[in-house]
Amino acid sequence: MTIKTVGIMTPGDMGHAIGQRLGEAGIRIVTNLEGRSERSRTLAKKAGIEDLGSDAALLTECDAIFSIMPPDQAGGFVTRMAAAAGTLGTKPKALIADLNAVAPSTARQLQATAEAAGIGFLDGGIIGGPPYPGRPSPRIYLSGPGADSFTALSPALDIRPFGDEIRAASALKMCFATLTKGVQALAIQSFVTAELEGVGPAFRAELESVQANLLRSLAGSLPGMPPKAYRWVGEMEEIAKTYGDAGLTPKTFEGAADIYRFIESTPLGKEVVENRTMGTTLDDLVTRLADALRERRS
Amino acid sequence: MTIKTVGIMTPGDMGHAIGQRLGEAGIRIVTNLEGRSERSRTLAKKAGIEDLGSDAALLTECDAIFSIMPPDQAGGFVTRMAAAAGTLGTKPKALIADLNAVAPSTARQLQATAEAAGIGFLDGGIIGGPPYPGRPSPRIYLSGPGADSFTALSPALDIRPFGDEIRAASALKMCFATLTKGVQALAIQSFVTAELEGVGPAFRAELESVQANLLRSLAGSLPGMPPKAYRWVGEMEEIAKTYGDAGLTPKTFEGAADIYRFIESTPLGKEVVENRTMGTTLDDLVTRLADALRERRS
Structure with a gap:
C-alpha cells in the first residue's frame, strides 16, 4: 500500500500535531x-488539515484514517464509519488505524465491527507526547497485517510495526500508561490527602530524602495533567478492563478513573492545554485540589 | 517519663530489629x-528479647509497648490489652505506641479503646526498613501528648515527635506508602500483564528509554516484596480507608489489596524474608506470577 492521503479523526492536541507533521512531509x-x-x-486550520465534510468522503479518499480521540469515543467512531461504509456501494479504500488507548479486548471488538463493514483495521498505540514543531515524534506502535507499510511515514513519524496480532500495541500502551497516568493518580491521592491532614511538608521531606527521582518526575508531570483529565477517565477505564481481562483486579484503575473524574469536575479540569492559569506548579495544583475537595465535602 | 523498659509486640521482622537495637542501647x-x-x-531469642509471658505483665512492667504488627491485627491487640488492663486493679504503667500502618481514623478508634481502659496512647508511623545490625534506623514518627519524651531513645532509634494530634503520624505513613507499596502494586499489574500479552521486551525498552529511574527503583524493590505481601494486604486496606475518609476514592487501594492477596496466595508469598529461593530478580518474579495467574485461570 502506498500512503498518499491520511485522515485525522479528530484533530485535537495529538491529532492535529500528527497531521501537521505528516502534511509537512508531503502527505495529504x-x-x-x-x-x-x-x-x-481552529487546530485543524492551524495544522493545514483539509475538511472533507463527510465520513463517506474519508472512506473513499483516504488510504488510512488515524483514529486519535478520547478512548471512550473510539467505539462510537468505528460504528459510525461502519455505517458510512454501508452507504458507499463499494469496498472502502481506507483502513482504520485505531491509535487510541484501549484495552486489547476493546481493540478486538473494534476490529470485528470494522471488518464486518469491509473496513481494514490496525491496532495502534501512541507512547510519548504530541509532535509539536521542534519536538520528536512519539512512538506509534502498529499491530496487524500490513502495519509494515506505514514505515513509509518515517522519519516524519516514528512508526513501529509491532506484529500481526490485533491487541499487542494496545497491550503495550495500557501497561505503559499504568506507570505514568496510573502512578500520577495515586500521587494525587497522596499529595492532596497530606495537604488535608496538615502533613504536607514532612511528606515532601520524606520523598526528597528517599524518593527524590520520583518526586522530581511527579513535580514535572502532575501540573500538566488537569486539562487532560477528562480524556484520561476513559483511558483508566480501559486499563481497568485490561487487568480485569487478565485475571488481575480492575479496581485499581476504576479508582484511577474516579480520581480523574474528580479533577475534571474542578475548575482546573475546565482549562485547555494551550491556555493555563491554574495549578501550573505542584504546590498550586495540590492546594487547589484540596480546596475543591473541602468545598465538595462541606 | 523515663523509658527503662519497652515491650515489643510482636517481634517479627521490624519488631525484633527495633528491640535488638534498643537492647544494645541499655533498654530492657x-x-x-x-x-x-x-x-x-526464634527472632525474639536472637534479638535478646525477654518473654514476660502475659499481657498483664507487659502493662505493669513496661513504660511503653511498641505495637508493630500487620495492620489488620492492630485493633485486636489494643482490645486485648484493654481487657488485660481491666484485670489489673490499678492504672497500667505502660502506654501503647501504635507504630502500625493504619488510617488516621483507625488510630483514633484505637486511642478511644485504649484510653477507655486507662491506657495511654500514641500514634506512630515507621518509614524505612528494619534497623538490622549495621543499617540505619527507620524514621519513627510519633504523634500525641508526651511523644517528645521518646527522643531519649535517640540515637539508637530515629524518633521524630510529630505534633499532639493522634492521626498525623498515621496520615504521613499512609501517604508515603502510597508512593512505594501502591506504586509497586500497579507495577506488578503492568509487568505481569505485559508478560501474559507477550509484549514484555518492548515494555521494558520503553521504560528504559523514558522511565529509567522508576524501572531501576522497581527492579530493586519488587523482588523483596512477595514474603511481605501477606501483611501489605491490611496496609492497602487502611490506605483505602484513608482516601475514602478524605472524600477521594477507596477503590485504588482496595485493588492494591487484591493484588497483594493474589501474591500471598502464590508459592512466592509463602516464603520468609530470611530464606528466599523464588522471585529474587524482577524477571523471575514476573515469570512466576504470570505462571501462577495462567494456572489460576485454567
Missing part, C-alpha cells in the same frame, strides 16, 4: 469537521 | 510470646 491530510468543536476547527 | 526489652509462632520465638 484530511478530516471531517462535521459537528466538531470550534477548538478542533 | 520484653514481649509476650504466648501463642506466638516458632519464628517469632
Whole structure:
C-alpha cells in the first residue's frame, strides 16, 4: 500500500500535531469537521488539515484514517464509519488505524465491527507526547497485517510495526500508561490527602530524602495533567478492563478513573492545554485540589 | 517519663530489629510470646528479647509497648490489652505506641479503646526498613501528648515527635506508602500483564528509554516484596480507608489489596524474608506470577 492521503479523526492536541507533521512531509491530510468543536476547527486550520465534510468522503479518499480521540469515543467512531461504509456501494479504500488507548479486548471488538463493514483495521498505540514543531515524534506502535507499510511515514513519524496480532500495541500502551497516568493518580491521592491532614511538608521531606527521582518526575508531570483529565477517565477505564481481562483486579484503575473524574469536575479540569492559569506548579495544583475537595465535602 | 523498659509486640521482622537495637542501647526489652509462632520465638531469642509471658505483665512492667504488627491485627491487640488492663486493679504503667500502618481514623478508634481502659496512647508511623545490625534506623514518627519524651531513645532509634494530634503520624505513613507499596502494586499489574500479552521486551525498552529511574527503583524493590505481601494486604486496606475518609476514592487501594492477596496466595508469598529461593530478580518474579495467574485461570 502506498500512503498518499491520511485522515485525522479528530484533530485535537495529538491529532492535529500528527497531521501537521505528516502534511509537512508531503502527505495529504484530511478530516471531517462535521459537528466538531470550534477548538478542533481552529487546530485543524492551524495544522493545514483539509475538511472533507463527510465520513463517506474519508472512506473513499483516504488510504488510512488515524483514529486519535478520547478512548471512550473510539467505539462510537468505528460504528459510525461502519455505517458510512454501508452507504458507499463499494469496498472502502481506507483502513482504520485505531491509535487510541484501549484495552486489547476493546481493540478486538473494534476490529470485528470494522471488518464486518469491509473496513481494514490496525491496532495502534501512541507512547510519548504530541509532535509539536521542534519536538520528536512519539512512538506509534502498529499491530496487524500490513502495519509494515506505514514505515513509509518515517522519519516524519516514528512508526513501529509491532506484529500481526490485533491487541499487542494496545497491550503495550495500557501497561505503559499504568506507570505514568496510573502512578500520577495515586500521587494525587497522596499529595492532596497530606495537604488535608496538615502533613504536607514532612511528606515532601520524606520523598526528597528517599524518593527524590520520583518526586522530581511527579513535580514535572502532575501540573500538566488537569486539562487532560477528562480524556484520561476513559483511558483508566480501559486499563481497568485490561487487568480485569487478565485475571488481575480492575479496581485499581476504576479508582484511577474516579480520581480523574474528580479533577475534571474542578475548575482546573475546565482549562485547555494551550491556555493555563491554574495549578501550573505542584504546590498550586495540590492546594487547589484540596480546596475543591473541602468545598465538595462541606 | 523515663523509658527503662519497652515491650515489643510482636517481634517479627521490624519488631525484633527495633528491640535488638534498643537492647544494645541499655533498654530492657520484653514481649509476650504466648501463642506466638516458632519464628517469632526464634527472632525474639536472637534479638535478646525477654518473654514476660502475659499481657498483664507487659502493662505493669513496661513504660511503653511498641505495637508493630500487620495492620489488620492492630485493633485486636489494643482490645486485648484493654481487657488485660481491666484485670489489673490499678492504672497500667505502660502506654501503647501504635507504630502500625493504619488510617488516621483507625488510630483514633484505637486511642478511644485504649484510653477507655486507662491506657495511654500514641500514634506512630515507621518509614524505612528494619534497623538490622549495621543499617540505619527507620524514621519513627510519633504523634500525641508526651511523644517528645521518646527522643531519649535517640540515637539508637530515629524518633521524630510529630505534633499532639493522634492521626498525623498515621496520615504521613499512609501517604508515603502510597508512593512505594501502591506504586509497586500497579507495577506488578503492568509487568505481569505485559508478560501474559507477550509484549514484555518492548515494555521494558520503553521504560528504559523514558522511565529509567522508576524501572531501576522497581527492579530493586519488587523482588523483596512477595514474603511481605501477606501483611501489605491490611496496609492497602487502611490506605483505602484513608482516601475514602478524605472524600477521594477507596477503590485504588482496595485493588492494591487484591493484588497483594493474589501474591500471598502464590508459592512466592509463602516464603520468609530470611530464606528466599523464588522471585529474587524482577524477571523471575514476573515469570512466576504470570505462571501462577495462567494456572489460576485454567
